[in-house]
Amino acid sequence: MSERATPFYCPYCGDEDIRPAGEQPYVYRCDSCLRTWQLRFVGTNRPATEEIS
Numbered sequence: 751m752s753e754r755a756t757p758f759y760c761p762y763c764g765d766e767d768i769r770p771a772g773e774q775p776y777v778y779r780c781d782s783c784l785r786t787w788q789l790r791f792v793g794t795n796r797p798a799t800e801e802i803s
């Protein structure tokens with residue numbers, strides 16, 4: 751498994767014309783709407799059965 755997720759679509763306009771923006775990790779730019787945004791992995795969702803009651 752790769753630790754780094756690669757987005758396929760711009761979350762703002764849905765265009766696929768996105769690419770990494772510079773040196774910063776997880777930062778991408780969209781050439782369609784010209785937005786620069788950051789994608790970060792913040793954790794995983796645990797099954798509800800693991801919750802402590």
Ligand SMILES: [Zn+2]
Nearest residue numbers: 760763780783
């Ligand atoms: Zn866009």
